[in-house]
Amino acid sequence: MAKPKVPGLLKGLGVTFGTLMRTVTEGAATVQYPHEKETPPIRARGVIALHEGNCTSCMLCVRSCPDWCIYIEGHKELAPPRRAGGAPRKVNKLDRFDIDYALCMYCGICVEVCPFDALFWSPEYEYSEPRISDLLHDKSKLGEWMETVPEAPELEAGAEKKGKK
Amino acid sequence: MHALLASDVPYWAQSLLRVLGGLVAVLLPAGTVVYLFLFKMMSFMQSRLGPMEAGPYGSLQLFAEVGKWLQKEDIHPARADKFLFKIAPLVVLASTFLLVVVVPFGPDAWFTNFEAGIFYALAVSSVSVLGILIAGWASANKYSLLGGLRAAGQLVAYELPMVLAVIGVVIQAGTMNLQEIVVAQNAGSMFGWDGLGNPYLLTQFVGFAVFMIAVQAELTQTPFDMPIAESELVSGYMTEYSGFRFLIFFIAEFATAGVFSMIAAVLFLGGWGVPFSWFGWTSLGDIDNWMNIVGPLILFTKMIVLTFLIMWVRFSYPRFREDQLQGFAWKVLIPVSLVNIMVTAILKVAF
Numbered sequence: 001m002a003k004p005k006v007p008g009l010l011k012g013l014g015v016t017f018g019t020l021m022r023t024v025t026e027g028a029a030t031v032q033y034p035h036e037k038e039t040p041p042i043r044a045r046g047v048i049a050l051h052e053g054n055c056t057s058c059m060l061c062v063r064s065c066p067d068w069c070i071y072i073e074g075h076k077e078l079a080p081p082r083r084a085g086g087a088p089r090k091v092n093k094l095d096r097f098d099i100d101y102a103l104c105m106y107c108g109i110c111v112e113v114c115p116f117d118a119l120f121w122s123p124e125y126e127y128s129e130p131r132i133s134d135l136l137h138d139k140s141k142l143g144e145w146m147e148t149v150p151e152a153p154e155l156e157a158g159a160e161k162k163g164k165k
Numbered sequence: 166m167h168a169l170l171a172s173d174v175p176y177w178a179q180s181l182l183r184v185l186g187g188l189v190a191v192l193l194p195a196g197t198v199v200y201l202f203l204f205k206m207m208s209f210m211q212s213r214l215g216p217m218e219a220g221p222y223g224s225l226q227l228f229a230e231v232g233k234w235l236q237k238e239d240i241h242p243a244r245a246d247k248f249l250f251k252i253a254p255l256v257v258l259a260s261t262f263l264l265v266v267v268v269p270f271g272p273d274a275w276f277t278n279f280e281a282g283i284f285y286a287l288a289v290s291s292v293s294v295l296g297i298l299i300a301g302w303a304s305a306n307k308y309s310l311l312g313g314l315r316a317a318g319q320l321v322a323y324e325l326p327m328v329l330a331v332i333g334v335v336i337q338a339g340t341m342n343l344q345e346i347v348v349a350q351n352a353g354s355m356f357g358w359d360g361l362g363n364p365y366l367l368t369q370f371v372g373f374a375v376f377m378i379a380v381q382a383e384l385t386q387t388p389f390d391m392p393i394a395e396s397e398l399v400s401g402y403m404t405e406y407s408g409f410r411f412l413i414f415f416i417a418e419f420a421t422a423g424v425f426s427m428i429a430a431v432l433f434l435g436g437w438g439v440p441f442s443w444f445g446w447t448s449l450g451d452i453d454n455w456m457n458i459v460g461p462l463i464l465f466t467k468m469i470v471l472t473f474l475i476m477w478v479r480f481s482y483p484r485f486r487e488d489q490l491q492g493f494a495w496k497v498l499i500p501v502s503l504v505n506i507m508v509t510a511i512l513k514v515a516f
Contacts, residue, residue, distance in 0.1 A: 009482070016210040016481040023209040030213040 042150050044123035045106045047137075049145035050097055054118035057092045061110035061119060069103035070110060071096060099142060101127070101135040122148040183276060190265045190276075194423025194468060195416050200227050201469070202476040203419070210480050234415075237408035242305050245405065249303035254406065254413035256296030261420045263289040268427045269344045271437050271460030272452040282343040283335065286428055287328050290383065293421065294320045297392070300414075301402040312401025315487065316392035319382060322494040323389070327379035329502035333372040333509040334365050334432045343431050348449050351438035362440035366433040371505045373433045375498050377474065380425045382494070384418065387479040391487050422472055430467035437464040 006014075031038050040046060057074035073096040078088040111119045122145050129135050137145075174182070204226060208215030216223035241250050267282040269275040279285050294317055301313015335341055338349040353363030366373050382389035393401035403414050430436055437460030446452050485493065 012481045013477060016477065019212050020206065020209045023212050023214075028209075028212050028214045032214065032217060 040123040040125065042123065042153065043121065044125070045108055045121050046123045046125040047101070047121075047127060047145050047148075048099055048104075048111060048142065049120045049122045049149050050139065050142035051118050051120065051146055052094060052097070052139060052143050054116045055094050055097065056116055056118075057094050057097075058115070060113050060115065064109045064113045066107060066109065067103045067105055069100040071098040071100070094139065097139045097142060099137050101137060102132050120146065120149040122146075123150065124148040186276065187262055187265060190268070190270070191261055191420045191424070192416070194427070194465075194472075195420035196227055197469070198419045198423050198472050198476070199415075200224065202472060206473070206476060207480050231412060234412040235409050239408050239410065242405050244305040246303040246305070249299050250405070251410070253296050253300035253303060254410045254417070256299060257293045258296075258413050258417040258420075260289055260292035260296065261417050261424060263292065264421065264424045264428070267343055268424065268431060268464075269347055269436060270464055271457040272449055273454075274437075274457045274461060275344065278344055279342065281341045283331055283341050283346070283428075283432070286343075287324070287331065290421075290425075291320065291324055293417070297402050300406070304402070304405040306405050308398045308400075308404045309402050312392045312394075312398045312404070315394075315398075316385060316402060319385070319389060319392060319490060319494075322491055323379045323382035323498075326375050326494060326498035326502050327383065329499065329506060330372040330375040330379065331432060333369045333502075333505050336506070336509050336513055337365060337368060343428075343436070344449070347431055347436035347438050348441075350435040352441045352447060354442075362435055362438070362442070364433065364435045369433060369505070369509070371501060372509075373429070375502045375505070376429055376432070377471070378498060380429060381475055381478060382490075384422050384425065384475070386422070386475060388482040388485055389490060390484050391490055394484060422475060423468055426468040426471035426475065427464055429471050430464060434467045434471075436467075437461065439463065 057072050059072055062068075062070045062072050072094070074092050074094050076090050077093045079091045081088050108121065111121055124145060127135075127137075200223075204215045204223065214223075216226035219225040219229045241247055264286055266276045267279055267286050269278070297316045297320070298313050301309045301311075301316065304310070334346065338346045340346060340349065350364050351362040385392050392398075393403060398404070403411060406414060437456070439456075439459075441447060441451075444453070
């Protein structure tokens with residue numbers, strides 16, 4: 001036997017009243033932010049961290065950034081040769097690596113495009129500033145974010161491992 | 166209030182007491198309605214907690230909001246009619262204050278005791294339409310003007326079913342005096358059983374339903390909020406208002422919700438009274454003095470229940486289209502209330 005049809009008007013009142021009672025008994029779906037925090041998912045795009053040793057200042061991230069918020073300056077230096085008697089190597093030395101988070105739109109293209117695994121996503125999100133110019137994070141500050149980068153999750157069984165390591 | 170005023174108090178002190186009493190009677194319901202329903206109940210119905218930071222459980226949020234509004238600059242549009250623009254919110258609030266004057270809060274706790282109390286209440290409640298029209302016109306803004314016109318059309322349309330719904334009560338009570346309507350309900354009996362008095366909610370439930378729907382429309386609460394439809398008219402006649410003039414509109418809206426609920430409680434739920442048979446009273450003269458303290462609390466509780474209904478409906482339904490809104494008033498509510506009057510009159514004569 002079909003259930004008797006409840007008029008939509010009463011049903012609507014029931015929905016709101018049900019939610020009211022549920023909020024009173026079980027608590028709200030929201031979180032009182034500064035007092036309690038939700039942990040963001042491990043791959044959340046919070047802030048971009050820089051592993052400075054891996055960066056060769058190749059400028060790929062700068063060129064791929066849609067809103068031009070990455071600034072890199074560098075110069076070439078001579079490093080001792082690999083083998084005795086060889087010619088000295090030329091290496092790129094990073095002078096400046098800034099990301100302007102006032103401009104960044106968190107697309108993550110720079111992280112994707114980096115060929116040397118120098119950029120990582122960190123789920124950290126609490127870095128607002130009273131002054132907009134302080135949102136320009138420099139090399140050392142971007143390096144500090146590395147501590148908050150979570151371990152990469154295990155690859156699925158049978159997945160092809162990319163890169164040499 | 167009345168007993169206090171009858172004693173030897175100089176005129177200026179009487180006036181001061183009346184003003185204070187009026188402020189309490191308007192601002193207390195407004196504050197309660199806003200905090201309890203607009204801040205908390207609406208949030209709970211959307212599975213969130215609402216304001217929690219100002220004071221314990223957000224209870225001082227209202228003072229924070231009022232403080233914020235009072236700080237703001239008193240601005241008006243360059244092409245607005247300045248004088249009319251500035252007095253419009255005051256006209257709306259004045260209607261609320263005029264309305265609270267006739268509400269009886271206890272056997273002796275009333276401001277005035279008009280013979281034609283409910284007639285007066287329905288008359289002054291339409292003063293707010295003037296304020297809204299003034300606001301809409303003086304803002305020199307097309308959204309305000311459209312909102313004001315919609316409000317005027319809606320309030321005039323829903324005034325009628327409201328008046329007609331009240332007539333049923335007036336016929337049954339045989340008086341337009343709100344105090345006597347309260348007494349008639351609490352001293353009455355249902356088929357000889359007087360344990361509950363005779364609240365007109367039971368005999369006049371059609372009138373009650375029509376009255377509450379009309380109140381909802383008079384307050385421009387959500388199913389009937391075409392005048393301030395924010396998706397098409399920004400905020401209707403309130404678009405250009407900010408600062409304390411907006412605050413006055415805001416207070417007026419929710420204070421009127423409270424006062425209308427009080428009037429509905431007086432008309433249909435027995436007002437401030439308890440059934441007189443509980444204490445062996447028979448008329449207004451027998452009632453003990455403590456009812457002047459308990460009476461307002463009882464009325465306040467009934468007001469909370471009725472505003473809960475208004476706000477529950479407000480938070481649950483989407484808004485009407487303009488033609489549906491007018492059609493509902495003229496084609497459904499008015500015929501229903503006319504039939505209600507006829508049936509009430511026939512039964513009144515028959516019994």
